[in-house]
Amino acid sequence: MLTFIGLGLFDEYDISLKGLEAVREADLVYAEFYTSCLMGTKPEKMEKLYGKKVHLLSREDVEQQPDWLDEAKDKNVAFLTGGDTMVSTTHVDLRLRAEKLGIEIRLVHGASIASAVSGLTGLQNYRFGKSASIPYPYESRRGARIISETPYDTIKQNSELGLHTLVFLDIDKEKGYMTVNLALGLLLEVEAKRGERVIDRAVAVGIARAGSEKPVVKADYAENLKDFDFGKPLHILIVPGKLHFLEAEALVKLAAGPEELMEDIN
Numbered sequence: 224m225l226t227f228i229g230l231g232l233f234d235e236y237d238i239s240l241k242g243l244e245a246v247r248e249a250d251l252v253y254a255e256f257y258t259s260c261l262m263g264t265k266p267e268k269m270e271k272l273y274g275k276k277v278h279l280l281s282r283e284d285v286e287q288q289p290d291w292l293d294e295a296k297d298k299n300v301a302f303l304t305g306g307d308t309m310v311s312t313t314h315v316d317l318r319l320r321a322e323k324l325g326i327e328i329r330l331v332h333g334a335s336i337a338s339a340v341s342g343l344t345g346l347q348n349y350r351f352g353k354s355a356s357i358p359y360p361y362e363s364r365r366g367a368r369i370i371s372e373t374p375y376d377t378i379k380q381n382s383e384l385g386l387h388t389l390v391f392l393d394i395d396k397e398k399g400y401m402t403v404n405l406a407l408g409l410l411l412e413v414e415a416k417r418g419e420r421v422i423d424r425a426v427a428v429g430i431a432r433a434g435s436e437k438p439v440v441k442a443d444y445a446e447n448l449k450d451f452d453f454g455k456p457l458h459i460l461i462v463p464g465k466l467h468f469l470e471a472e473a474l475v476k477l478a479a480g481p482e483e484l485m486e487d488i489n
């Protein structure tokens with residue numbers, strides 16, 4: 224049996240009771256923290272709460288050589304990830320591989336950043352379009368700095384349809400956790416290069432440390448927001464599309480957004 228367990232958003236106590244029971248019953252516990260991670264805890268604290276050793280898996284262990292899956296043929300194996308295991312990950316691939324090996328599967332859902340953003344900002348989940356992910360820039364063979372333009376295009380398409388965009392930020396082994404500030408800087412760089420004006424006129428919303436006692440939620444014009452101090456990671460960015468009047472009010476009152484948002488609606 225292989226049990227996928229979502230750990231929730233911030234610390235070891237965000238796991239559900241069902242998840243905790245499942246991890247305590249497991250013979251082997253594996254975890255990956257490259258798709259998301261819980262910044263308010265450490266693997267040792269999780270191990271203490273679970274009473275189990277947690278074996279950390281790399282991206283390669285999960286996506287290329289998941290040999291450890293074989294152990295689930297005759298053992299009870301738990302696989303842990305931050306948030307929900309199946310939201311903005313490719314872990315359905317693991318599930319399909321396991322099914323092919325005849326392994327019984329169980330899912331224990333976890334609180335996800337995808338739903339937390341609606342709770343924290345008041346932006347309604349059914350008014351979001353396709354999500355985007357911003358990767359760190361990389362160097363071409365000739366030494367040029369390359370910035371992916373795909374997230375910009377996604378935001379532009381959503382905004383033309385009046386839809387909000389949820390923008391996940393890169394987690395890189397060497398470069399660390401991308402901030403809202405860097406993400407906005409990269410989007411504005413793409414925009415300036417293309418001579419377009421989707422982001423610089425828009426109000427954007429940044430969130431830091433969702434799930435903690437004091438998450439930071441701030442809305443402002445992108446040009447201003449890119450210099451706002453969000454503090455420690457994890458961060459996420461939202462570029463709202465057309466606002467419902469309740470959403471505008473929520474951004475002003477819950478995210479200290481510019482008052483003009485409400486005037487624009489009225």
Ligand SMILES: C[S@@+](CC[C@H](N)C(=O)[O-])C[C@H]1O[C@@H](n2cnc3c(N)ncnc32)[C@H](O)[C@@H]1O
Nearest residue numbers: 259306307310311335336392432433457458459
């Ligand atoms: C690729 S997504 C994976 C989402 C995860 N499976 C879930 O359901 O929450 C991870 C990205 O979401 C954002 N994120 C995740 N947890 C967060 C949190 N607690 N606070 C702010 N942003 C978060 C960060 O941008 C992070 O790089």
